[in-house]
Amino acid sequence: MSYRPIISNVEEASNNEKDGLYEFIFYLADGTECRTFYNRYPEWKMTNITRLQKTPCPVCRKDFICRCMESFRDNLQQQVIDNEWLEKAIVK
Ligand SMILES: [Zn+2]
Secondary structure, three states: OOOOOOOEEEEEEOOOOOOOHHEEEEEEEEOOOOEEEOOOOOOOEEEEEEOOOOOOOOOOOOOOOHHHHHHHHHHHHHHHHHHHHHHHHHOO
């Protein structure tokens, strides 16, 4: 069965509002956590995503760095849009 990440929460980790650069932590339903970077201008765009190495990768099962989450970027971005996760993370 192929892996399907589901975002359960998003937290803002850091930002540089002047340049429109934001760092978010994505908490996935299976316990996986990802660090993502966004550029706000001209529109919100994910520029990087890496898995935080707290739990083994749900895709390849490695507990060190891998690039698996890259392939779910579009899926995760769509969830972010559909659920307005970034707006919720920024407005606290
Ligand atoms: Zn992996």
